[in-house]
Amino acid sequence: MFSLAEENYLKAIYHLEQEHNGEVSTNAIADRMDTKPSSVTDMVQKLAEKEVLSYKKYKGTLLTPSGRKIAANVIRKHRLWEVFLVEKLNFHWDEVHDIAEQLEHIQSEELVVRLDKFLGHPDFDPHGDPIPDKHGNVKRTEKKLLSECEKNQRGVCVGVKESSGEFLQYLDKRKISIGTKIKVLGKEFFDGSMIIQVGNDQFFISKKIAENLYVQTN
Amino acid sequence: MFSLAEENYLKAIYHLEQEHNGEVSTNAIADRMDTKPSSVTDMVQKLAEKEVLSYKKYKGTLLTPSGRKIAANVIRKHRLWEVFLVEKLNFHWDEVHDIAEQLEHIQSEELVVRLDKFLGHPDFDPHGDPIPDKHGNVKRTEKKLLSECEKNQRGVCVGVKESSGEFLQYLDKRKISIGTKIKVLGKEFFDGSMIIQVGNDQFFISKKIAENLYVQTN
DNA sequence: TAATATTTTTAGCTTAGTCTAAAAATAAGG
DNA sequence: CCTTATTTTTAGACTAAGCTAAAAATATTA
Structure with missing residues (x-):
């Protein structure tokens, strides 16, 4: 199981990998997560131990397939909850991010399965971003x-x-x-x-x- | 704002107050929370500082009105989410506790208001326990x-x-x-x-x- | 390519929340 | 009411996650 902090690092690295497509630097992660580079180094070393990312000193990091899957799952949950908040609770598109940021860490496989079904298996969140499937695959459109x-x-x-x-x-x-x-x-x-x-x-x-x-x- | 751990202590003390109606002992809290009495002493002293409960060494604790309100609000959220899980996602009554235990800590006033409305302002959770109102008052029936x-x-x-x-x-x-x-x-x-x-x-x-x-x- | 700037890491400290072991207070029993 | 048992607190240590300041590695530029 991964802690809230760990999940947030994996998610940030996942997004940064897409953006710069390739290795992600320590500073880039610190920037994105609004934390200090030294904290990033610590965490990245811990996550490398857990084999969810590969890390070489001074060379940046890359998620392993298993790390990528975990990150995609957090993003899946984030986006499904955003759909819920907008479609079912009538929030506006721009009000839901902070709440989804919390909901994305709720641990329960079954909950995600049922939420997804309840929402009619949506492919996109209210901002138009694609929702990864349960295997972590994203419809790259x-x-x-x-x-x-x-x-x-x-x-x-x-x-x-x-x-x-x-x-x-x-x-x-x-x-x-x-x-x-x-x-x-x-x-x-x-x-x-x-x-x-x-x-x-x-x-x-x-x-x-x-x-x-x-x-x-x- | 109160941390997850703090909210859980307040909730446990709230429940224990009802059960034994009166002061709650350190051991009782430790038992309920599956932790050690020494940890309870620490936390209770911290919460007393924050004025959400009153505490006299060796004498047990009692929530202050503000502490009771916070606890009731956590319980309100727990029970609303249980209704959601059962009524909307078709979980069984006995499957929802652990998930609600996580959802009860999501911070957003607006979310609770809208969830409550979405569920039709329920008075009881799926186990028949009353849902406190937004002021922390419980229909004591x-x-x-x-x-x-x-x-x-x-x-x-x-x-x-x-x-x-x-x-x-x-x-x-x-x-x-x-x-x-x-x-x-x-x-x-x-x-x-x-x-x-x-x-x-x-x-x-x-x-x-x-x-x-x-x-x-x- | 040597000097300087930037990035990254290390070392050591901090806080929240937990623990164990020992000390202190209170309660119970003869 | 004194001894023993129980409860509670204190003291000191640990882990996760963060920070600052300084050192080390890499990049840039004159």
Whole structure:
């Protein structure tokens, strides 16, 4: 079993590995976790003992497959709880992170299985991030900004970049939410504005909107 | 803010106060918490500093009103989560304790408010124990065994003592669950058996059944 | 490539919460 | 009411996880 602190280190290293794809430096971990490099060194040595990551002095660390699986499971729980908080308890997308940060450490295999079922086996959390499956595998799909899409491309809304109340209300009014299918009907060169199709409606959106909406294209 | 360990001490002391109604001894706490008396002394002195309980050497402890409120809030969360686990995730009554023991420490006022609402403001947990309100007040209702009821008394089923699969199935078959109203129509002296009314049905139950069913009489 | 800057590690200290062993206070029994 | 038993507290040590300050390794740059 891994302590709360250990799980948080594994999670941070997991995310840093994706971002820089490759070894993760001591300082990068300290930064991310808002702690001191010396503390990181200690913990990383302990985790290396437990064989959830490999570590060579001054060379950075890499998760082992087992470490990666543990981290992915914590992230799975975090994201499932976020779905719960938003879908069932009607929290807003931007209010749930701190609570999920606590809930992700609850230990019970069965709880995760049942929560997942209760939520209808969601693939994405309310921010559009993919939820790893029980084996720690992530559906690596291209998540990109709507503004990066070309004419005639189709995508599914999977999240937002900004999540201010105004923006969410804007989306609400146009019936855009997680899972909404969007097609780009036209795109203007000079200002980046677009005409898109949502359901049976077609409408104009500015570049600013398109730059804050994530879509998943397949 | 109180640490996980502190919250657990407050909760244990709260329960012990009810049971022995009065001061709680160091050994009693150690027993309940599965720890050593010396550890209890340390913690109790720390909590006395924080003014959540009063403590005189060798004399035992008593929660202060503020300590009692904190404890009741932890218990409130524990029981709300138990309702969630049983009602929404379909766990059995006897599987939920360990998970709720973890969930009770999640810190978020708003979460509790919303969870409570989501569950329909329940008054009792799946074991029939009352859920303290947000101010820490508990509906102090007489919870007693059905076997202790007299002829013509009415009560609402609020829990079970034993919770084996067989027993739960027995209750299920007779449509008895939390909230079910029961009236004692007759009681036999020599074997403690009863005739009871449940909805429109009347039937016979043995002493053993009556001794494992908690009812709330008003 | 030598000097300087940056990163990382080590050494030693701190706090929370626990433990054991021994001392002190209280309770019980003859 | 004195002796013994029980309960409680104290003293000192341990572990996990963090910190600071200094030393060591690596990177950068003139």
